[in-house]
Amino acid sequence: ASERLYLGMDFGTSGARYALIDRQGTIHAEGKREYPNYMKEDSLDWALSWKTTLFSLLEDVPVHLRPLVASISLDGTSATTLIINSNTGEPLARPYLYNESCPDALPLVKSIAPINHTVCSGSSTLCKLVSWWNNDDSDKKSTMLLHQADWLLWLLHGQLGVSDYNNALKVGYDPEADSYPDWLLSQPYAQLLPIVKAPGTSIGHLKGDIRTQFGFSEDCIVCTGTTDSIAAFLAARATKPGKAVTSLGSTLAIKLLSTTRIEDARYGVYSHRLDDKWLVGGASNTGGAVLKENFSDEQLEKLSEHINPMEASPLDYYPLKSVGERFPVANPKMEPRLHPRPESDVEYLHGILESIARIEAKAYMLLKDLGATQVDEVFTAGGGAKNDKWTKIRERVLGLPVNRATQTEAAYGAALLALKGCQ
Ligand code: ADP
Incomplete structure (x- = not known):
């Protein structure tokens, strides 16, 4: 049998890359894509740009290597946040970018979180969530928070509501206790939080339609990811x-x-x-x-x-x-x-x-x-x-x-x- 390969993708600030490696870490293929500039109501439609880039990268993986891919994972920029419909996965608002600040939410976040906690910064994922919760007056029943990497991975595996403890750190997840803390769970928006697994944990198989469209194998799995700077550290082994x-x-x-x-x-x-x-x-x-x-x-x-x-x-x-x-x-x-x-x-x-x-x-x-x-x-x-x-x-x-x-x-x-x- 041919050797199996492992596909990683990185969604960075300026563009996305992929690397295809074997068990020994040898690179069999790699490539890069810029994000296309899709517009929606006078601003960039980031969600569509990322989604399009994800499938462009899959296209870029050489056809003869695709059946050998055993597993896929990807990273995104830390604290890049999407609020989505928890039935359809469609974004309900423009994504909050990694460096965007929501200072309006800071006083409230500071009043619930322990002093000097990572979430006590205007650009934290939790500030973004609280700002959306307090400013958006749409129906909030079927909503969910996902990080950029979680959402892109969802497009591949189809199970809504899964994250990893690196991405979830800035929304308040406690990686030591391996749970959300009580001060967060007691908030009304806690229902939006995704479940959290270790980075590099199998979530499920690659969706059937993607598998057949691109020619990936039947047993190809999709794994939880991490943030871009942690992925860069992991690269150094x-x-x-x-x-x-x-x-x-x-x-x-x-x-x-x-x-x-x-x-x-x-x-x-x-x-x-x-x-x-x-x-x-x-x-x-x-x-x-x-x-x-x-x-x-x-x-x-x-x-x-x-x-x-x-x-x-x-x-x-x-x-x-x-x-x-x-x-x-x-x-x-x-x-x-x-x-x-x-x-x-x-x-x-x-x-x-x-x-x-x-x-x-x-x-x-x-x-x-x-x-x-x-x-x-x-x-x-x-x-x-x-x-x-x-x-x-x-x-x-x-x-x-x-x-x-x-x-x-x-x-x-x-x-x-x-x-x-x-x-
Ligand atoms: P970033 O992605 O953070 O913008 P890079 O990793 O691409 O940065 O590194 C760019 C920096 O490396 C520049 O600030 C440049 O001055 C520095 N640099 C480039 N060549 C050299 C060199 N030969 N010695 C030391 N620094 C260098």
């Missing part, structure tokens, strides 16, 4: 406590696999559950955006060639694009510090890279102080991962092995969840 992924994109974000759960609202640090472990995360405002303001990608490459990474730069900067930092220093008034600027651009760049590495080291130190498992190896994702001189600087400053992550695409992480659902 950092599966042991102490393994971490630093993302050096426009900003610096770190994620560490820990045996203990830590939360600290001051620093915006919180933990997602991953089976019997915790994925601890924090995001700094420093990062590549400052590099981009000063240098083109070509300049970054040329100048980096002349840096000696074994030598510590004496320049002590705090590179920020604008005022304010959250993690690893909580100070909304922190000023960017990029002075004195030396005459040599090589020295200037060395100073910036070294300073960002010190902030990264401080970030891992803070997680340890807050009670997380001590980091022992760092994988790197994002635009900064390709800079080998920076990697060497970071190895020296962190005192740890630093390697580029082999896989960084969230779609690859989603494919690993599809594989998990078959085991």
Whole structure:
């Protein structure tokens, strides 16, 4: 018999991708689609765009590989929320996007949730739900809340009302108790909440009409998904406590696999559950955006060639694009510090890279102080991962092995969840 394959899809902020892998993690096919711009009453019809893109990606999977797909999973952007008709699955309102804020709901949410809970942010899923509940005067009997990933997976398996505990965190789900807390269940809108399973759990078979239309196999299953940033972490296959992924994109974000759960609202640090472990995360405002303001990608490459990474730069900067930092220093008034600027651009760049590495080291130190498992190896994702001189600087400053992550695409992480659902 031919080898079975596992399909993962990622619905990110700017477009969607798919990755098709085998048991060993080898990629057999991958692809990307932009979201089409469908309009509905003067605004973008996101639900239709995502749905169309989902089926476009299925079209893009090579015909001869489709019968080999044993399992499908996908991720969506965190806190992207749909209110749907619980009989038909049709959206009852425009989807609330991940970064949309519903400050009108915040006072009410703060009055019911524990202090500093993740839901106490205007863009949380719970604020979106409460805002809809209080502002929409349609009949609320047959309604249900789904996250973007849940809804797209529903289009594939057809069982309404299933989510995963990564997506459900920002609506208030307690991943440790593995239930919704009482303060949430006692609310009138609790009836809208989906049931919650671990990411990468089989929900059911791929719907018959989709299976026959596209030529997938009869036993192909659909599994619960996760959020896009967790899927990107999963892609790096950092599966042991102490393994971490630093993302050096426009900003610096770190994620560490820990045996203990830590939360600290001051620093915006919180933990997602991953089976019997915790994925601890924090995001700094420093990062590549400052590099981009000063240098083109070509300049970054040329100048980096002349840096000696074994030598510590004496320049002590705090590179920020604008005022304010959250993690690893909580100070909304922190000023960017990029002075004195030396005459040599090589020295200037060395100073910036070294300073960002010190902030990264401080970030891992803070997680340890807050009670997380001590980091022992760092994988790197994002635009900064390709800079080998920076990697060497970071190895020296962190005192740890630093390697580029082999896989960084969230779609690859989603494919690993599809594989998990078959085991
Ligand atoms: P995002 O998706 O967060 O916008 P990317 O992961 O695409 O970011 O990374 C882009 C960032 O990487 C830019 O800020 C850019 O300055 C930085 N970058 C690009 N090339 C290099 C390099 N050789 N060394 C360090 N940083 C780089």
